Amino acid sequence: MFLRTLTATTLLVTSLSAAAxxxxxxxxxxxxxxxxxxFATQQVGLMVDTMNTFRQIPSPxxxxxxxxxxxxxxxxxxxxxxxxxxxxxxxxxxxxxxxQPAIHYTEGMERIxxxxxxxxxxxxxxxSFGNGLRLTQKADYxxxxxxxARTLCERYRPGAGVIQSWPRQRxxxxxxxxxxxxNLELLFEATRMSGDSSFWxxxxxxxxxxxxxxxxxxxxxxHVVDYDSETGAVRSRVTAxxxxxxxxxxxxxxxxxxxxTMCYRYTRDPRYLKQAxxxxxxxxxxxxxxxxxxxxxxxxxxxxxxxxxxxxxAAITASALYELSTYVNAKEAKQYKKLADRxxxxxSSPNYRATLSxxxxxxxxxxxxxxxxxxxxxxxxxxxxxxxxxxxxRKRDLEQK
Ligand code: GLY
Numbered sequence: 001m002f003l004r005t006l007t008a009t010t011l012l013v014t015s016l017s018a019a020a021x022x023x024x025x026x027x028x029x030x031x032x033x034x035x036x037x038x039f040a041t042q043q044v045g046l047m048v049d050t051m052n053t054f055r056q057i058p059s060p061x062x063x064x065x066x067x068x069x070x071x072x073x074x075x076x077x078x079x080x081x082x083x084x085x086x087x088x089x090x091x092x093x094x095x096x097x098x099x100q101p102a103i104h105y106t107e108g109m110e111r112i113x114x115x116x117x118x119x120x121x122x123x124x125x126x127x128s129f130g131n132g133l134r135l136t137q138k139a140d141y142x143x144x145x146x147x148x149a150r151t152l153c154e155r156y157r158p159g160a161g162v163i164q165s166w167p168r169q170r171x172x173x174x175x176x177x178x179x180x181x182x183n184l185e186l187l188f189e190a191t192r193m194s195g196d197s198s199f200w201x202x203x204x205x206x207x208x209x210x211x212x213x214x215x216x217x218x219x220x221x222x223h224v225v226d227y228d229s230e231t232g233a234v235r236s237r238v239t240a241x242x243x244x245x246x247x248x249x250x251x252x253x254x255x256x257x258x259x260x261t262m263c264y265r266y267t268r269d270p271r272y273l274k275q276a277x278x279x280x281x282x283x284x285x286x287x288x289x290x291x292x293x294x295x296x297x298x299x300x301x302x303x304x305x306x307x308x309x310x311x312x313x314a315a316i317t318a319s320a321l322y323e324l325s326t327y328v329n330a331k332e333a334k335q336y337k338k339l340a341d342r343x344x345x346x347x348s349s350p351n352y353r354a355t356l357s358x359x360x361x362x363x364x365x366x367x368x369x370x371x372x373x374x375x376x377x378x379x380x381x382x383x384x385x386x387x388x389x390x391x392x393x394r395k396r397d398l399e400q401k
Contacts (some may be wrong), residue, residue, distance in 0.1 A: 122183025181259025
């Protein structure tokens with residue numbers, strides 16, 4: 001299988017064999033990682049092939065009812081995940097063939113550093129340029145990241161101490177969704193790169209307010225909290241993508257787990273670690289979590305066994321757990337890693353991992369974007385693949401320590 005030589009619009013020049021060489025530490029790599037990386041390089045290689053004659057930078061997101069690849073614009077919240085996927089394939093395969101497409105698809109979205117439509121610039125820029133910077137040390141990527149952080153901070157509402165997620169709509173004043181925790185990585189990194197602590201302070205304020213107002217006593221979270229932007233008073237707590245205002249939307253729980261684990265990475269604030277552990281406890285003691293650990297799209301939906309799963313929530317959770325396992329004692333670390341390994345095993349099985357050349361060339365099947373929409377129900381989603389690869393990378397790092 002070959003990635004075709006690309007045209008002037010793209011930069012890839014070499015071929016990719018099915019048995020792309022893994023990194024120097026190959027001999028220590030768990031075969032589940034090796035097999036997944038081999039599959040992912042072939043499958044995503046086919047996806048790159050289908051896109052290499054496009055004039056504009058395409059942003060693959062999911063598939064349609066006929067199973068065909070669906071693209072979105074770079075202004076979509078998911079646009080950073082495909083470049084990020086290419087960076088993880090470059091890293092996991094150790095094959096330089098992935099470098100040029102990763103650079104091409106990353107640099108093609110530079111204008112997004114000025115994106116002001118909502119809070120999603122953190123996902124968009126950090127998954128693309130953040131990974132690119134980590135793997136190449138390209139100094140100009142730092143400017144993109146710091147500029148994007150500045151753009152995101154325009155959404156900070158000092159009266160409420162939060163970054164506003166969405167525009168004022170549906171009667172909301174300052175809606176904040178749990179997903180917003182994921183944008184804080186961009187801010188912490190921007191402070192590291194620029195020395196400007198205002199990004200960091202905003203991230204901490206947002207994480208603190210979310211901890212206080214988004215979580216229920218059982219440590220599940222609401223999807224949307226609407227604040228009074230002047231006083232910070234909570235106006236309402238509702239859902240947009242979950243089953244009910246009071247329910248636990250599966251991906252929301254995963255964003256929170258990942259978000260507080262990541263906040264602990266930067267701040268070492270024990271409250272964030274405690275929060276991440278409490279969220280993990282909620283997820284893994286939930287009676288509606290299936291044995292294969294791939295959640296239904298919402299933990300509280302009636303007749304749950306007839307409902308679709310959300311593989312994306314599972315992939316995000318696995319990635320978060322590998323990181324969380326590095327911050328706790330040996331006994332807990334083993335437990336978190338074991339849970340993450342079980343998720344990876346499930347996702348790598350034919351129940352969730354596609355076969356070559358199917359599934360719109362995405363790696364994983366059975367994610368649910370927005371069931372109430374309804375849209376993107378029981379489909380592949382680019383972010384499920386991204387976090388799956390990130391989880392594999394984190395697993396490999398842990399096991400090679
Ligand atoms: N951030 C949007 C979602 O999780 O669907």
